[in-house]
Amino acid sequence: MTPPSSTQPAPIRIIDTGIANTASVSAAFGRLGLAASLCESPDEVREAAAVVLPGVGSFGAGIGRLRELGLVDAIKERIEADRATLCVCLGLQLLGETSEESPGAVGLGVAPVAATHFPPGARTPQFGWNLVTPGAGFSLAEPGYAYFANTYRLTELPVGWAGATSDHAGPFVASMRKGNVLACQFHPELSGPWGLGLLASWARECAGLEARVPATGRAEAC
Amino acid sequence: MLTRRVIPCLDVRDGRVVKGVRFGNLRDSGDPVELAAAYEAQGADELVVLDVSATPEGRGTAVETLRAVRGAISIPITIGGGIRRREDAERMLANGADKVGVNTAAVDRPEILAELAERVGVQCVVLAVDAARRPASPSSSAEAQSGGGWEVVTRSGTTRTGLDAIEWMRRGQELGAGEILLTSWDRDGTRDGYDLALLEAASNAIERPVIASGGANSPEHMAEALTHGADAVLAASIFHEGEWTVAGIKEELARAGVPVRRLEGAL
Numbered sequence: 001m002t003p004p005s006s007t008q009p010a011p012i013r014i015i016d017t018g019i020a021n022t023a024s025v026s027a028a029f030g031r032l033g034l035a036a037s038l039c040e041s042p043d044e045v046r047e048a049a050a051v052v053l054p055g056v057g058s059f060g061a062g063i064g065r066l067r068e069l070g071l072v073d074a075i076k077e078r079i080e081a082d083r084a085t086l087c088v089c090l091g092l093q094l095l096g097e098t099s100e101e102s103p104g105a106v107g108l109g110v111a112p113v114a115a116t117h118f119p120p121g122a123r124t125p126q127f128g129w130n131l132v133t134p135g136a137g138f139s140l141a142e143p144g145y146a147y148f149a150n151t152y153r154l155t156e157l158p159v160g161w162a163g164a165t166s167d168h169a170g171p172f173v174a175s176m177r178k179g180n181v182l183a184c185q186f187h188p189e190l191s192g193p194w195g196l197g198l199l200a201s202w203a204r205e206c207a208g209l210e211a212r213v214p215a216t217g218r219a220e221a222c
Numbered sequence: 223m224l225t226r227r228v229i230p231c232l233d234v235r236d237g238r239v240v241k242g243v244r245f246g247n248l249r250d251s252g253d254p255v256e257l258a259a260a261y262e263a264q265g266a267d268e269l270v271v272l273d274v275s276a277t278p279e280g281r282g283t284a285v286e287t288l289r290a291v292r293g294a295i296s297i298p299i300t301i302g303g304g305i306r307r308r309e310d311a312e313r314m315l316a317n318g319a320d321k322v323g324v325n326t327a328a329v330d331r332p333e334i335l336a337e338l339a340e341r342v343g344v345q346c347v348v349l350a351v352d353a354a355r356r357p358a359s360p361s362s363s364a365e366a367q368s369g370g371g372w373e374v375v376t377r378s379g380t381t382r383t384g385l386d387a388i389e390w391m392r393r394g395q396e397l398g399a400g401e402i403l404l405t406s407w408d409r410d411g412t413r414d415g416y417d418l419a420l421l422e423a424a425s426n427a428i429e430r431p432v433i434a435s436g437g438a439n440s441p442e443h444m445a446e447a448l449t450h451g452a453d454a455v456l457a458a459s460i461f462h463e464g465e466w467t468v469a470g471i472k473e474e475l476a477r478a479g480v481p482v483r484r485l486e487g488a489l
Contacts, residue, residue, distance in 0.1 A: 019341065019342050019343065020315075021291075021318075021319070023316055023317055024318060024320055027293050033303075057342060090343075106374045123429060123430070125345050125400050125431070126224060127227075127431045127453070128224050128225060128267065129225045130224045131225075147297065190296060190298045192297055192485070
């Protein structure tokens with residue numbers, strides 16, 4: 001329960017893609033009493049106890065930035081070695097192979113899936129809070145509302161991953177987990193007490209980091 | 223199913239929340255961090271922080287306010303006011319904003335929307351539009367409801383641009399705005415209810431989500447806006463003055479059949 005002293009490197013490293021809301025991610029862990037700092041070197045990504053791949057921006061720009069920083073192999077190695085990794089929003093889509101958002105761009109390819117646009121008639125981007133319903137084997141959270149900001153999404157869960165779903169003009173993958181790797185289409189760092197609870201569960205179960213639940217935390221109605 | 227959002231707005235100046243009528247007569251409404259934390263606990267879905275200071279020193283203070291608010295809440299923050307260049311937007315994101323609102327700067331130089339979208343993604347770019355009704359032509363009573371349409375006003379309502387508000391939102395969407403924060407200049411601070419005709423016209427014309435702003439005084443006003451095309455409702459005075467909590471508003475909205483996210487135990 002004691003936060004690490006300032007002489008140790010922060011146990012949670014947030015990949016600084018330069019185009020994400022990293023301050024919000026860092027603040028959320030801060031509220032949980034977990035130190036998180038930015039990183040952009042392959043060695044830091046390889047060595048950290050836990051790594052967050054945040055994401056806003058387009059699929060092509062996102063993967064382009066990871067290539068520029070030379071991080072693609074380091075991230076793939078982490079995930080293949082089942083080390084604690086959290087991928088947020090675009091971060092989830094980057095685990096796949098392609099996205100309709102950026103034809104020609106190739107993702108990390110960790111999962112054989114492709115992101116597609118919400119169907120016509122759905123207002124996009126999907127901005128706001130949607131109900132997340134965990135499916136079989138997804139044990140990190142109870143059903144609850146999470147904050148989304150996306151135009152593209154996965155409609156199929158890759159084989160071997162446990163998932164949670166939401167609905168916006170049809171069901172889509174809200175979150176997926178395999179071992180110590182958690183990917184969220186929503187922003188857990190912006191999803192109030194429910195989101196903080198999910199981050200705390202991931203930190204504890206996947207990275208062995210004990211979080212402190214903030215005093216203002218409340219259980220979410222579902 | 224995606225729920226409808228209720229968004230308190232904090233107009234901040236010199237580290238304090240202020241609120242006025244038709245963009246003027248500002249009065250003190252409290253501490254931004256305390257208000258933000260209270261609204262989150264009540265079930266606010268997002269927060270908009272508008273920097274209404276007019277000086278470079280004020281801009282610096284607004285960044286400090288943003289950082290402090292970010293440390294206290296875990297819901298999305300949109301910051302607006304004084305975003306004129308890409309670097310301003312990046313500084314706000316680095317200090318805890320999740321989205322940036324641009325208003326006057328986009329009217330002056332629309333390309334800023336494309337530059338921001340390219341750099342940080344459309345999900346981060348909010349086009350704030352202040353729309354004022356054009357006077358109805360005296361010869362046509364049929365125009366009385368929507369008058370001659372709406373005109374974009376800037377610089378806190380002091381400048382009429384001549385731009386048609388609906389056309390401007392269409393253009394903004396094409397350039398890269400991910401969301402439209404649509405304030406009725408005529409209704410702002412009046413508590414007469416949102417300009418429903420404006421919301422309907424906007425939501426029919428564009429695909430992006432529309433946040434209704436200006437004129438809210440009751441849950442009924444909010445329910446009306448949400449059934450007239452708004453995806454989210456923003457309000458300031460009714461929350462700051464304690465007449466309604468976010469939880470109280472959401473209870474009424476749920477009763478009216480509007481899908482909302484409610485926090486267990488929130489009052």
